[in-house]
Amino acid sequence: MKKKNINSHTILLLITIALFFVLYGAGYFMYGFGDNAKGFEKLQTFLDIFRTNAALICIACGMTCVMLTGGIDISVGSLVAMDCMILSVGMENNGISPTLLVPFVLLIGIVFGAVQGFLIGYLNIQPFIVTMGGMFFARGMTAMICTDQVSITVQNWFKEVAGIKVYMPFELGAIVNKRGVKMVPYINIPVLISLAVVLIVFLMLRYTRTGRSMYAVGGNQQSAALMGLNTKRTKMITYILSSFLCSIGGICYCMNTMCGTTTQALGLEMKAISSAVIGGTLLTGGVGNVFGSFIGVLINGTINSIVSFNADLTRLGGTVPNVVSAFLLFVFIMLQAIFAKIREKKQ
Amino acid sequence: MNKTINWLRKLAKKPLFLPLFSVFLVLIINVVYDAVQGNYALEFFKLEIKEGALYGRIIDILNRGSEAAILAIGMTLVVSSSAGTDISVGSVMSLAGSLCCMLLAGFGVTHVRDVSELQMPIFVGVIAGIAVAGLCGLFNGFLVAKMRIQPMVATLIFFTAGRAIGLLLTNNKMVYIHLDQFKVFGGKLWLFPTPTVIAAICILIMAIILKTTSMGMYVQSVGINPKASRIAGINSAAIILICYVICGLFAGVAGIVATSRIYSADSNNIGLNLELDAILAVALGGNSLGGGRFNLAGSIIGAYTIQAITTTMYALGVAKAQAPVYKAIIVILIVVVQSPVIKAYFAKRKAQKASLAVAAGRS
Numbered sequence: 059m060k061k062k063n064i065n066s067h068t069i070l071l072l073i074t075i076a077l078f079f080v081l082y083g084a085g086y087f088m089y090g091f092g093d094n095a096k097g098f099e100k101l102q103t104f105l106d107i108f109r110t111n112a113a114l115i116c117i118a119c120g121m122t123c124v125m126l127t128g129g130i131d132i133s134v135g136s137l138v139a140m141d142c143m144i145l146s147v148g149m150e151n152n153g154i155s156p157t158l159l160v161p162f163v164l165l166i167g168i169v170f171g172a173v174q175g176f177l178i179g180y181l182n183i184q185p186f187i188v189t190m191g192g193m194f195f196a197r198g199m200t201a202m203i204c205t206d207q208v209s210i211t212v213q214n215w216f217k218e219v220a221g222i223k224v225y226m227p228f229e230l231g232a233i234v235n236k237r238g239v240k241m242v243p244y245i246n247i248p249v250l251i252s253l254a255v256v257l258i259v260f261l262m263l264r265y266t267r268t269g270r271s272m273y274a275v276g277g278n279q280q281s282a283a284l285m286g287l288n289t290k291r292t293k294m295i296t297y298i299l300s301s302f303l304c305s306i307g308g309i310c311y312c313m314n315t316m317c318g319t320t321t322q323a324l325g326l327e328m329k330a331i332s333s334a335v336i337g338g339t340l341l342t343g344g345v346g347n348v349f350g351s352f353i354g355v356l357i358n359g360t361i362n363s364i365v366s367f368n369a370d371l372t373r374l375g376g377t378v379p380n381v382v383s384a385f386l387l388f389v390f391i392m393l394q395a396i397f398a399k400i401r402e403k404k405q
Numbered sequence: 406m407n408k409t410i411n412w413l414r415k416l417a418k419k420p421l422f423l424p425l426f427s428v429f430l431v432l433i434i435n436v437v438y439d440a441v442q443g444n445y446a447l448e449f450f451k452l453e454i455k456e457g458a459l460y461g462r463i464i465d466i467l468n469r470g471s472e473a474a475i476l477a478i479g480m481t482l483v484v485s486s487s488a489g490t491d492i493s494v495g496s497v498m499s500l501a502g503s504l505c506c507m508l509l510a511g512f513g514v515t516h517v518r519d520v521s522e523l524q525m526p527i528f529v530g531v532i533a534g535i536a537v538a539g540l541c542g543l544f545n546g547f548l549v550a551k552m553r554i555q556p557m558v559a560t561l562i563f564f565t566a567g568r569a570i571g572l573l574l575t576n577n578k579m580v581y582i583h584l585d586q587f588k589v590f591g592g593k594l595w596l597f598p599t600p601t602v603i604a605a606i607c608i609l610i611m612a613i614i615l616k617t618t619s620m621g622m623y624v625q626s627v628g629i630n631p632k633a634s635r636i637a638g639i640n641s642a643a644i645i646l647i648c649y650v651i652c653g654l655f656a657g658v659a660g661i662v663a664t665s666r667i668y669s670a671d672s673n674n675i676g677l678n679l680e681l682d683a684i685l686a687v688a689l690g691g692n693s694l695g696g697g698r699f700n701l702a703g704s705i706i707g708a709y710t711i712q713a714i715t716t717t718m719y720a721l722g723v724a725k726a727q728a729p730v731y732k733a734i735i736v737i738l739i740v741v742v743q744s745p746v747i748k749a750y751f752a753k754r755k756a757q758k759a760s761l762a763v764a765a766g767r768s
Binding site: 130177180181182183184186187188190191192193194195197198199200201202205320328331332335341342377378380381383384385387388391392394395398 | 490548552553554555557558559561562563564565566568569570572573577681684685688694695724726727728729730731732733734736737740741743744745746747
């Protein structure tokens with residue numbers, strides 16, 4: 059039997075998974091038992107983490123791919139805002155059918171990514187600057203389309219799909235509330251979409267030529283080029299993929315919020331990056347895993363969830379989760395650096 | 406005719422060409438706009454003295470662009486030495502402002518209306534604010550220089566935490582300091598707006614350091630090749646560390662200016678997106694974001710150019726929320742022109758033309 063090699067990256071991923079369980083366990087013991095019981099033990103609380111972060115999961119997958127090639131994409135948050143605005147203004151103010159709008163939004167994602175990818179891959183401009191331009195552009199376009207907050211009130215299939223509750227099979231984790239009504243935990247369609255995205259991107263990175271090329275380009279661009287890989291095309295495809303997944307995320311986000319504003323999804327790009335880093339993806343490229351980023355999103359979601367259960371911390375607003383996740387980011391970055399030093403010494 | 410073209414070509418190769426050219430373009434747009442509107446064509450350059458202070462659009466630009474200019478000084482050094490960007494400066498600005506106001510007012514107090522209510526002298530609070538920003542810079546520098554972490558990830562920590570810590574310090578409330586002694590940093594000093602004076606002092610200090618010491622050369626050599634410079638006897642890690650500390654200190658100064666401007670600690674909004682302006686200023690100044698050679702004057706002109714563009718856009722009637730679209734187009738155009746591939750393409754075309762000319766001359 060072949061002995062499986064455990065390298066430092068696997069250890070990092072294991073630490074990430076362990077951290078998730080520790081954090082969730084801490085929340086469970088703090089707010090799930092005895093006097094403090096506020097419902098953290100419910101399965102629904104766990105599923106809510108997925109529901110609120112469905113869009114972020116999709117975006118983090120795209121971000122992971124970009125970071126694998128050694129780049130960065132900070133335009134995602136603004137792109138989500140633009141997608142939401144197009145969807146809400148299109149449906150609410152112009153009465154366009156979502157059957158047209160949804161493919162249009164996805165197409166915008168592809169075109170947006172293609173422009174950024176061309177500038178980065180073929181013109182060799184730094185990803186940070188190009189996507190910063192994309193970020194300004196998308197945020198400004200959102201304001202160009204409409205500066206007000208537009209809520210979707212029109213009844214159409216988009217709204218119906220957003221309202222579908224997918225109940226747990228076999229009434230798993232069902233509880234009876236005070237009025238005697240049986241509550242079965244549920245998820246919604248965006249969660250299913252995001253889980254499908256994670257699976258597809260995971261398989262793509264592992265088994266397809268494009269996915270393998272992304273690792274190769276990120277590991278060492280020159281050797282990848284010498285091996286005969288088209289590094290420019292690979293980079294362009296990566297940015298197209300990122301913006302496309304971001305558009306899918308935008309649709310999920312819109313399904314959750316059902317509105318479009320100019321300040322929507324502010325700072326989402328940094329959440330996606332920090333999730334990917336906590337999940338063990340290196341910004342230098344070549345190392346990382348979509349599954350890790352997925353756990354990274356869940357960890358950030360758990361921190362938010364625990365803070366929202368604590369009245370004292372909630373009073374301080376949305377700041378505490380930021381401090382905690384910044385601290386976690388610091389710990390993981392240090393761990394990565396230490397592992398990198400150990401590897402250097404071995405060689 | 407040929408002479409003029411040659412002269413123009415030579416001019417285009419000067420390091421300060423791009424930033425100065427952009428300033429020139431902005432000025433032309435302003436003059437043309439005013440002329441078309443039927444205003445006095447040189448409205449843009451008009452200066453007047455109202456209530457003992459200079460007024461005018463240029464003064465306004467110099468005033469409003471101060472924070473970005475101060476940040477651009479530190480950012481230039483960071484970009485040059487570590488080939489990365491410090492994205493935490495905006496958050497650190499707000500942290501410095503919050504700490505300063507918190508120390509002056511005391512924890513949990515939201516309004517200070519009299520000098521007697523101050524918990525400590527103003528200069529102590531200001532110095533504490535700048536010092537904490539320096540500490541943030543030290544932390545970033547430690548991660549980048551000693552732990553060899555990518556600058557963007559290392560500074561992402563304070564990007565996320567800076568504002569949040571500021572909010573914790575001010576107990577999630579706005580802290581107002583209604584004192585003229587505090588407002589002076591964002592107000593006016595004799596004829597001039599104080600932020601401009603502070604920016605000028607910062608630039609002067611940095612210029613003196615770069616002129617009198619060999620730090621500038623060290624920074625550039627570390628940026629071009631950290632390993633080679635270490636072998637040549639330069640302590641690369643220490644140089645990078647110093648650059649980040651300087652960047653942090655300047656972020657603190659900018660934070661105090663921004664806080665004093667609105668005489669309150671508004672942790673959520675102070676320095677919002679200013680890190681992007683600072684990075685843009687560095688790029689606009691003709692500096693490569695890949696590290697190495699830098700031009701401080703370019704960055705500072707770049708910072709004021711961005712402010713001039715913003716002011717012009719408002720004057721042209723572009724809504725504040727829509728302005729980023731034009732900013733994005735400008736950024737992309739600049740980087741495309743600067744991109745090595747495009748430069749190589751033009752160099753190749755020039756060589757082809759030259760060889761054709763030689764061939765024609767022979768036949």
